[in-house]
Amino acid sequence: MYAFLFLAVPAFLAWFCLTDKKYQFKSYIPALITGFLLGAVICCVKEFLIFSPDAANSGPASEFLCIFIEENLIPLLLLSAVGLLFSKDTAEYKIHAALPYFASAYSTMVPYFSVSCSETESLFMLIMSPLLTLFSVILICVLIKKAYLSFTKKQTVKFILFCAAVLAAMAVPGAIRTMWMFRVSALIYIPLACIFIVLSFIFYILNLNDEKKSERQPIFMSM
Helix, strand or coil, X not given: CHHHHHHHHHHHHHHHHHHCCCCCHXXXXXXXXXXXXXXXXXXXXXXXXXXXXXXXXXXXXXXXXXXXXHHHHHHHHHHHHHHHHHCCCCHHHHHHHHHHHHHHHHHHHXXXXXXXXXXXXXXXXXXXXXXXXXXXXXXXXXXXXXXXHHHHCCCHHHHHHXXXXXXXXXXXXXXXXXXXXXXXXXXXXXXXXXXXXXXXXXXXXXXXXXXXXXXXXXXCCCC
16 A cells, blocks of 8 residues: 555556656656655645644644645645746646646655554555645646746636636645544535546646657746
8 A cells, every 4th residue: 555655656657657648758857846845845844844734633624725725825825936947848747747746746745744654554544545636736737837828828817717627626635634634524525526636637647648749948947
């Protein structure tokens, strides 16, 4: 079970980088390293500098907000800020490389979030939670790409809708995990989790069909 927890995200990363036809594998190496290191830094900050309330002493709403902000919103905003500020690559590459960049960060954060949970032996934290986080990141990156395309085409309404969808995709893992933590029936949260994972996968596959092949090899974080 722990093997799945630690290898699920890296396995997806390896598959993506080796099968992607838009850029070669070496184009992603700096993004992967940077994401991995930032993920480790985020874990250290959360462990030593951020106090998270015990679920037993907090309500569902506060627990959901804690997960949403600490494990999704702040990490993704931080990763995005670093990528935008320090990468001199084209916007097209940044958008496309967001998936391996974010996923490499979560390859360190996902095991930490699960191991630091009070119920580390739970199948939910060992299998379902990593899958929810992984597919949430996948969906978020696809939605960011859609939002960017809408922005470049000056489609304001679509841009706003895609941005709202990004926030919703961030919230889903925390919402389902909160249901599990507060002992909501598994007949409710497991089907919801499966639906989210399947829809995210379908959306990702559909997006792959829209991508064009490219042989450009920009260097992420180049100076």
